[in-house]
Amino acid sequence: AQSVTQLGSHVSVSEGALVLLRCNYSSSVPPYLFWYVQYPNQGLQLLLKYTSAATLVKGINGFEAEFKKSETSFHLTKPSAHMSDAAEYFCAVSIGTSGSRLTFGEGTQLTVNP
Amino acid sequence: GAVVSQHPSRVICKSGTSVKIECRSLDFQATTMFWYRQFPKQSLMLMATSNEGSKATYEQGVEKDKFLINHASLTLSTLTVTSAHPEDSSFYICSAITRGRGDTQYFGPGTRLTVL
Numbered sequence: 001a002q003s004v005t006q007l008g009s010h011v012s013v014s015e016g017a018l019v020l021l022r023c024n025y026s027s028s029v030p031p032y033l034f035w036y037v038q039y040p041n042q043g044l045q046l047l048l049k050y051t052s053a054a055t056l057v058k059g060i061n062g063f064e065a066e067f068k069k070s071e072t073s074f075h076l077t078k079p080s081a082h083m084s085d086a087a088e089y090f091c092a093v094s095i096g097t098s099g100s101r102l103t104f105g106e107g108t109q110l111t112v113n114p
Numbered sequence: 115g116a117v118v119s120q121h122p123s124r125v126i127c128k129s130g131t132s133v134k135i136e137c138r139s140l141d142f143q144a145t146t147m148f149w150y151r152q153f154p155k156q157s158l159m160l161m162a163t164s165n166e167g168s169k170a171t172y173e174q175g176v177e178k179d180k181f182l183i184n185h186a187s188l189t190l191s192t193l194t195v196t197s198a199h200p201e202d203s204s205f206y207i208c209s210a211i212t213r214g215r216g217d218t219q220y221f222g223p224g225t226r227l228t229v230l
Binding site: 041042044049103104105107 | 118120148156157158159160163205207209218219220221222223224226
Protein backbone atom coordinates (compact mmCIF):
# COMPACT_ATOMS: atom_id res chain seq x y z
CA ALA A 1 0.00 0.00 0.00
CA GLN A 2 1.11 3.52 -0.66
CA SER A 3 1.37 6.32 1.87
CA VAL A 4 2.43 9.93 2.12
CA THR A 5 4.03 11.81 4.97
CA GLN A 6 4.12 15.57 5.09
CA LEU A 7 6.72 16.88 7.48
CA GLY A 8 5.45 19.88 9.38
CA SER A 9 1.76 20.51 9.85
CA HIS A 10 2.44 24.25 9.97
CA VAL A 11 4.98 26.28 8.03
CA SER A 12 5.37 30.01 8.40
CA VAL A 13 7.39 32.21 6.04
CA SER A 14 7.80 35.88 5.37
CA GLU A 15 6.47 37.42 2.19
CA GLY A 16 9.15 37.12 -0.47
CA ALA A 17 10.93 34.24 1.25
CA LEU A 18 11.43 30.74 -0.10
CA VAL A 19 8.59 28.29 0.43
CA LEU A 20 9.53 24.66 1.08
CA LEU A 21 6.88 22.10 1.92
CA ARG A 22 8.11 18.58 2.48
CA CYS A 23 6.54 15.37 1.26
CA ASN A 24 7.87 11.83 1.45
CA TYR A 25 6.10 8.87 -0.04
CA SER A 26 6.09 5.14 0.29
CA SER A 27 5.12 2.94 -2.61
CA SER A 28 6.02 -0.52 -3.81
CA VAL A 29 5.59 0.49 -7.43
CA PRO A 30 6.43 3.68 -9.32
CA PRO A 31 4.02 6.28 -8.01
CA TYR A 32 2.17 9.22 -9.40
CA LEU A 33 2.54 12.21 -7.09
CA PHE A 34 0.47 15.34 -6.71
CA TRP A 35 0.35 18.59 -4.84
CA TYR A 36 -3.01 20.21 -4.18
CA VAL A 37 -3.89 23.50 -2.51
CA GLN A 38 -7.03 24.11 -0.48
CA TYR A 39 -8.33 27.51 0.55
CA PRO A 40 -10.75 27.73 3.49
CA ASN A 41 -14.09 26.06 2.86
CA GLN A 42 -13.17 25.21 -0.71
CA GLY A 43 -12.28 22.11 -2.66
CA LEU A 44 -8.82 21.19 -3.83
CA GLN A 45 -6.98 22.77 -6.71
CA LEU A 46 -4.22 20.89 -8.50
CA LEU A 47 -0.87 22.65 -8.32
CA LEU A 48 1.20 20.09 -10.17
CA LYS A 49 1.68 16.37 -10.72
CA TYR A 50 4.47 13.93 -11.41
CA THR A 51 3.69 11.13 -13.84
CA SER A 52 7.11 9.60 -14.54
CA ALA A 53 8.19 12.14 -17.11
CA ALA A 54 10.53 14.95 -16.06
CA THR A 55 11.60 14.77 -12.43
CA LEU A 56 11.33 18.53 -12.00
CA VAL A 57 7.70 19.47 -12.36
CA LYS A 58 6.52 23.02 -12.77
CA GLY A 59 3.03 23.94 -11.69
CA ILE A 60 0.76 26.89 -11.40
CA ASN A 61 1.36 30.05 -9.37
CA GLY A 62 5.14 29.66 -9.52
CA PHE A 63 5.29 26.38 -7.63
CA GLU A 64 7.49 23.48 -8.59
CA ALA A 65 8.41 20.11 -7.14
CA GLU A 66 11.22 17.66 -7.72
CA PHE A 67 10.79 13.91 -7.67
CA LYS A 68 13.75 12.25 -5.99
CA LYS A 69 13.47 8.49 -6.08
CA SER A 70 16.56 7.91 -3.95
CA GLU A 71 15.05 10.02 -1.18
CA THR A 72 11.42 9.01 -1.85
CA SER A 73 10.60 12.68 -1.73
CA PHE A 74 8.49 15.15 -3.68
CA HIS A 75 9.02 18.47 -1.95
CA LEU A 76 7.13 21.57 -3.09
CA THR A 77 8.96 24.87 -3.49
CA LYS A 78 8.35 28.42 -4.54
CA PRO A 79 11.17 30.97 -4.70
CA SER A 80 9.21 33.91 -3.34
CA ALA A 81 6.11 33.62 -1.16
CA HIS A 82 3.11 35.83 -1.73
CA MET A 83 0.39 36.62 0.75
CA SER A 84 -2.11 34.83 -1.47
CA ASP A 85 -0.15 31.57 -1.06
CA ALA A 86 -1.46 31.19 2.48
CA ALA A 87 -3.52 28.00 2.41
CA GLU A 88 -3.50 24.30 3.21
CA TYR A 89 -1.33 22.15 0.97
CA PHE A 90 -1.77 18.44 0.45
CA CYS A 91 0.62 15.96 -1.08
CA ALA A 92 -0.99 12.87 -2.56
CA VAL A 93 0.07 9.62 -4.19
CA SER A 94 -1.63 7.16 -6.51
CA ILE A 95 -0.45 4.00 -8.21
CA GLY A 96 -1.53 2.10 -11.27
CA THR A 97 -2.69 5.09 -13.23
CA SER A 98 -2.56 8.75 -12.31
CA GLY A 99 -6.33 8.73 -12.02
CA SER A 100 -6.45 5.97 -9.48
CA ARG A 101 -7.54 6.47 -5.90
CA LEU A 102 -5.48 9.11 -4.15
CA THR A 103 -3.91 8.75 -0.74
CA PHE A 104 -3.40 12.12 0.88
CA GLY A 105 -0.90 13.34 3.39
CA GLU A 106 -2.04 15.10 6.54
CA GLY A 107 -1.60 18.52 5.00
CA THR A 108 0.60 21.52 5.74
CA GLN A 109 -0.85 24.88 6.67
CA LEU A 110 1.24 27.63 5.10
CA THR A 111 1.19 31.05 6.73
CA VAL A 112 2.75 34.02 4.96
CA ASN A 113 3.72 36.94 7.17
CA PRO A 114 3.95 40.48 5.81
CA GLY B 115 -12.19 23.50 -18.52
CA ALA B 116 -12.47 20.56 -16.08
CA VAL B 117 -14.97 22.15 -13.74
CA VAL B 118 -16.71 20.13 -11.06
CA SER B 119 -19.61 21.55 -9.11
CA GLN B 120 -21.34 20.44 -5.94
CA HIS B 121 -24.76 21.26 -4.63
CA PRO B 122 -25.58 22.35 -2.05
CA SER B 123 -22.49 24.12 -0.77
CA ARG B 124 -23.81 24.08 2.76
CA VAL B 125 -26.64 22.18 4.44
CA ILE B 126 -27.94 22.02 7.97
CA CYS B 127 -30.35 19.27 8.89
CA LYS B 128 -31.92 17.63 11.90
CA SER B 129 -30.71 14.33 13.23
CA GLY B 130 -32.47 11.40 11.56
CA THR B 131 -33.11 13.07 8.23
CA SER B 132 -31.47 12.19 4.92
CA VAL B 133 -29.40 14.57 2.86
CA LYS B 134 -28.50 14.33 -0.81
CA ILE B 135 -25.38 15.96 -2.25
CA GLU B 136 -24.89 16.30 -5.98
CA CYS B 137 -21.60 16.28 -7.83
CA ARG B 138 -21.52 17.34 -11.46
CA SER B 139 -18.80 17.53 -14.07
CA LEU B 140 -19.76 20.61 -16.06
CA ASP B 141 -17.59 20.43 -19.15
CA PHE B 142 -16.44 16.85 -19.43
CA GLN B 143 -17.73 13.35 -19.04
CA ALA B 144 -16.61 11.73 -15.81
CA THR B 145 -15.95 8.04 -16.15
CA THR B 146 -15.15 7.84 -12.47
CA MET B 147 -16.09 9.95 -9.49
CA PHE B 148 -14.71 9.83 -5.97
CA TRP B 149 -16.25 10.91 -2.69
CA TYR B 150 -14.14 12.14 0.21
CA ARG B 151 -14.88 13.45 3.65
CA GLN B 152 -12.75 15.86 5.57
CA PHE B 153 -12.99 16.63 9.27
CA PRO B 154 -11.75 20.00 10.55
CA LYS B 155 -8.00 20.39 10.41
CA GLN B 156 -7.62 16.93 8.92
CA SER B 157 -6.83 15.42 5.56
CA LEU B 158 -9.22 13.98 3.01
CA MET B 159 -10.34 10.41 3.47
CA LEU B 160 -11.65 8.51 0.49
CA MET B 161 -15.11 7.13 1.12
CA ALA B 162 -15.96 5.49 -2.17
CA THR B 163 -15.26 5.27 -5.86
CA SER B 164 -18.12 5.29 -8.31
CA ASN B 165 -18.14 4.39 -11.97
CA GLU B 166 -21.00 5.35 -14.21
CA GLY B 167 -23.58 2.61 -14.46
CA SER B 168 -22.11 0.35 -11.80
CA LYS B 169 -22.18 0.02 -8.05
CA ALA B 170 -19.83 2.12 -6.00
CA THR B 171 -16.80 0.61 -4.33
CA TYR B 172 -16.61 1.62 -0.69
CA GLU B 173 -13.50 1.95 1.40
CA GLN B 174 -13.08 -0.19 4.44
CA GLY B 175 -15.05 1.13 7.37
CA VAL B 176 -17.50 3.15 5.29
CA GLU B 177 -21.10 1.99 5.67
CA LYS B 178 -22.58 1.58 2.22
CA ASP B 179 -26.14 1.53 3.57
CA LYS B 180 -25.58 4.86 5.26
CA PHE B 181 -23.75 6.61 2.46
CA LEU B 182 -25.66 5.80 -0.71
CA ILE B 183 -23.88 6.66 -3.92
CA ASN B 184 -25.52 6.79 -7.32
CA HIS B 185 -23.54 7.53 -10.46
CA ALA B 186 -26.51 7.94 -12.76
CA SER B 187 -24.78 9.49 -15.74
CA LEU B 188 -21.37 10.52 -17.01
CA THR B 189 -21.84 13.97 -15.51
CA LEU B 190 -23.66 13.33 -12.25
CA SER B 191 -23.01 11.42 -9.05
CA THR B 192 -25.00 11.77 -5.85
CA LEU B 193 -24.15 10.99 -2.25
CA THR B 194 -27.06 10.49 0.13
CA VAL B 195 -26.36 10.49 3.83
CA THR B 196 -29.22 8.49 5.30
CA SER B 197 -30.50 8.99 8.83
CA ALA B 198 -27.85 11.57 9.49
CA HIS B 199 -26.42 12.01 12.98
CA PRO B 200 -24.21 14.74 14.44
CA GLU B 201 -21.11 12.59 13.94
CA ASP B 202 -21.78 12.71 10.20
CA SER B 203 -21.17 16.45 10.23
CA SER B 204 -18.22 17.00 7.95
CA PHE B 205 -16.98 18.54 4.72
CA TYR B 206 -17.79 16.26 1.79
CA ILE B 207 -15.80 16.66 -1.41
CA CYS B 208 -16.19 14.90 -4.70
CA SER B 209 -13.75 14.58 -7.56
CA ALA B 210 -14.05 13.38 -11.11
CA ILE B 211 -11.75 12.03 -13.77
CA THR B 212 -11.99 11.28 -17.43
CA ARG B 213 -9.48 9.32 -19.43
CA GLY B 214 -9.22 12.03 -22.00
CA ARG B 215 -7.81 14.55 -19.53
CA GLY B 216 -4.71 12.71 -18.40
CA ASP B 217 -6.52 10.95 -15.58
CA THR B 218 -6.21 13.94 -13.29
CA GLN B 219 -8.76 14.17 -10.50
CA TYR B 220 -10.65 17.45 -10.55
CA PHE B 221 -12.27 18.41 -7.29
CA GLY B 222 -15.55 20.04 -6.50
CA PRO B 223 -15.81 22.94 -4.05
CA GLY B 224 -17.16 20.75 -1.27
CA THR B 225 -20.35 20.58 0.78
CA ARG B 226 -20.44 21.46 4.44
CA LEU B 227 -22.93 19.22 6.26
CA THR B 228 -24.01 20.10 9.77
CA VAL B 229 -26.34 17.73 11.57
CA LEU B 230 -28.07 19.15 14.62
